[in-house]
Amino acid sequence: MVETDNPLVLVARDGPVAVLRLNRPSKLNAISSALEGALQTAISRPEVSSSRCVVVTGGAKAFSAGADVSEMRAVDAESVFAYYAASGAAYEAVASLSQPSVSAIAGYCLGGGLELALATDFRVAEETATFGLPELDIGIVPSSGGTMRLARFVGAAKARELVLLRRRIPAGEAHACGLVTELVPEGESFARAMEMAAALAELPPLAVTLARRAIDAAAESSRATALFIEQLAYATLVQGGESQSRIGRFLRKD
Numbered sequence: 001m002v003e004t005d006n007p008l009v010l011v012a013r014d015g016p017v018a019v020l021r022l023n024r025p026s027k028l029n030a031i032s033s034a035l036e037g038a039l040q041t042a043i044s045r046p047e048v049s050s051s052r053c054v055v056v057t058g059g060a061k062a063f064s065a066g067a068d069v070s071e072m073r074a075v076d077a078e079s080v081f082a083y084y085a086a087s088g089a090a091y092e093a094v095a096s097l098s099q100p101s102v103s104a105i106a107g108y109c110l111g112g113g114l115e116l117a118l119a120t121d122f123r124v125a126e127e128t129a130t131f132g133l134p135e136l137d138i139g140i141v142p143s144s145g146g147t148m149r150l151a152r153f154v155g156a157a158k159a160r161e162l163v164l165l166r167r168r169i170p171a172g173e174a175h176a177c178g179l180v181t182e183l184v185p186e187g188e189s190f191a192r193a194m195e196m197a198a199a200l201a202e203l204p205p206l207a208v209t210l211a212r213r214a215i216d217a218a219a220e221s222s223r224a225t226a227l228f229i230e231q232l233a234y235a236t237l238v239q240g241g242e243s244q245s246r247i248g249r250f251l252r253k254d
């Protein structure tokens, strides 16, 4: 693991896979604006931008216990929107990565920590991990894509359980409802996430990007537009050398 200029997020590279590790263990990786800034800086580093897949992870006790509550002082609406345009944009920066991403989750995955995990394509979680959105306990709401992405992934009924009933659900339940992609024994989330990332990294990058964008667009478009986007993606890819050589290999049974 290479320590970067900002030790709040460590960056490492393993072959085609970049690893971003939240590194604020004394505060259970509570996401301060400094940590969000470090995350954005990390994403723009060459080790990450040139990678084929990104793994986001935390520590053994916490992927992240959420947004840093100590920073939540009363501020005016203007400052809040300035925040979302600056360090608060880190979650969208993760969701907008051109390469696929996988979260490796151990321990607490709460509030903003869960929102960060939801911004990645896949979530590999240890059986002992815990998920929740406790924001309403302190009188606020998840606001970094939490309600929006969670409801898309698990449906509005389950999202209500986490947001309104503030249920902290074990990883097994999170897996059963589709929030967690894969459940693994304690201590194995990082290794499994790296395996998944290595497999994703072998796929043709443009096809992966277009597939991810088409899936995202489908949630926001009419049926006709969503179908047109996937047809456009197919038309773009099928003309390309990468796809033609893969099709040729399949037909020759190489």
Ligand code: COA
Residues within 6 Å of the ligand: 026, 027, 028, 030, 031, 065, 066, 067, 068, 069, 070, 108, 110, 111, 112, 134, 135
């Ligand atoms: N923001 C700021 N600091 C946090 C934090 C957060 N979201 N979550 C944990 N921390 C800090 C604690 O204040 C403590 O700091 P200290 O040692 O300087 O006092 C340190 O991290 C360890 O946390 P602690 O509460 O002592 O650990 P625990 O094992 O007893 O409890 C949790 C773990 C996750 C249950 C508990 O820390 C918690 O409920 N955190 C807040 C979760 C939350 O509400 N997140 C959403 C915010 S919108």
